[in-house]
Amino acid sequence: MQERKRDVSVARYHRILTAVDGSLNAHAAARYAIALAEACEATLFVAGVLTSDMTARDERALAQSTGRLISEADGQRVAAHPLIERGEAVKALDCLARTHHIDLVMTASRHADAEHRYFLRSIPQRLMVALDTSLIIVRVVHLGVLAHPREILVPVIGGKFDNAERGYLVSRLAERFQARVLVFHAFETLAQPGQAVPYEAGARQVQTFVQRLRQAGVEPRIRIVTGAPVGDAIMHEAARHRHDLILMGASQRSLFREWRRGNPVEEVMRQTPCDLFVHRSRRG
Numbered sequence: 001m002q003e004r005k006r007d008v009s010v011a012r013y014h015r016i017l018t019a020v021d022g023s024l025n026a027h028a029a030a031r032y033a034i035a036l037a038e039a040c041e042a043t044l045f046v047a048g049v050l051t052s053d054m055t056a057r058d059e060r061a062l063a064q065s066t067g068r069l070i071s072e073a074d075g076q077r078v079a080a081h082p083l084i085e086r087g088e089a090v091k092a093l094d095c096l097a098r099t100h101h102i103d104l105v106m107t108a109s110r111h112a113d114a115e116h117r118y119f120l121r122s123i124p125q126r127l128m129v130a131l132d133t134s135l136i137i138v139r140v141v142h143l144g145v146l147a148h149p150r151e152i153l154v155p156v157i158g159g160k161f162d163n164a165e166r167g168y169l170v171s172r173l174a175e176r177f178q179a180r181v182l183v184f185h186a187f188e189t190l191a192q193p194g195q196a197v198p199y200e201a202g203a204r205q206v207q208t209f210v211q212r213l214r215q216a217g218v219e220p221r222i223r224i225v226t227g228a229p230v231g232d233a234i235m236h237e238a239a240r241h242r243h244d245l246i247l248m249g250a251s252q253r254s255l256f257r258e259w260r261r262g263n264p265v266e267e268v269m270r271q272t273p274c275d276l277f278v279h280r281s282r283r284g
Helices: 024-040 057-073 089-097 123-130 163-177 199-216 231-238 252-257 266-272
Strands: 015-020 044-050 082-086 104-108 134-139 151-157 180-187 219-225 245-249 276-281
Touching: 015 057, 015 089, 015 163, 024 044, 024 057, 024 082, 024 134, 024 163, 024 199, 044 057, 044 089, 044 252, 057 082, 082 089, 082 163, 082 199, 082 219, 089 123, 104 123, 151 163, 163 180, 163 199, 163 245, 180 199, 199 219, 199 252, 231 266, 245 266, 266 276
Parallel strands: 015 044, 015 104, 044 082, 104 134, 151 180, 151 245, 180 219, 245 276
Antiparallel strands: 134 276
């Protein structure tokens, strides 16, 4: 694979925090955090919050998971530090992020959250509101399988996202895993039945992001489709072409503005056929 260029115009991830709670979901998501910290040459903080509803067994599981992850990070030559706090999860993570000047927080979804409106009344939703730092919500589909994505699907579905940061994130993942990147855009409806959507029209929708990837040394493939709801189109693409990881951009506004009729992020979160990152950039 061609040598990657460095995009110096983007604020890098120097300090990454991954939240664990002793569950397999959190442990699996933290493995992605280790890989990303290695790719970014960042310091990793493995943070566990001991909440009031935890049993002694839960607390032991959290401590054991934290220790294993620190050891795994050390084996990959990633500087890693444990952070254990007591309190309410969201408030504690926000405090830790501020205190340690964290650039990116990574936290796992729970499978129970994916069964209903994922971003309503859940910890990920509250983190979206509380945290000023960049945030990635990770859903791991195949627990216990060490993730090593070779094909990364990046839907560009509109909205105002930080293309510079998202390009940096995707390029670091592509380099770390030697993965190919597909930038994907779906037109949900046509102007007239049977009318073809020119490739050029779709290419304009993804142009800024593609340019960012190229500046970072990644030459992505581009696919433009039309005719199906966006969420369905993304999942069909991921399943049909066997992508290993979907990376979707999101903003707090886009997640909540249309919750009554659903949105592609929630649809993909519930039914994704592969691992999923939902990425929200740092608030300015």
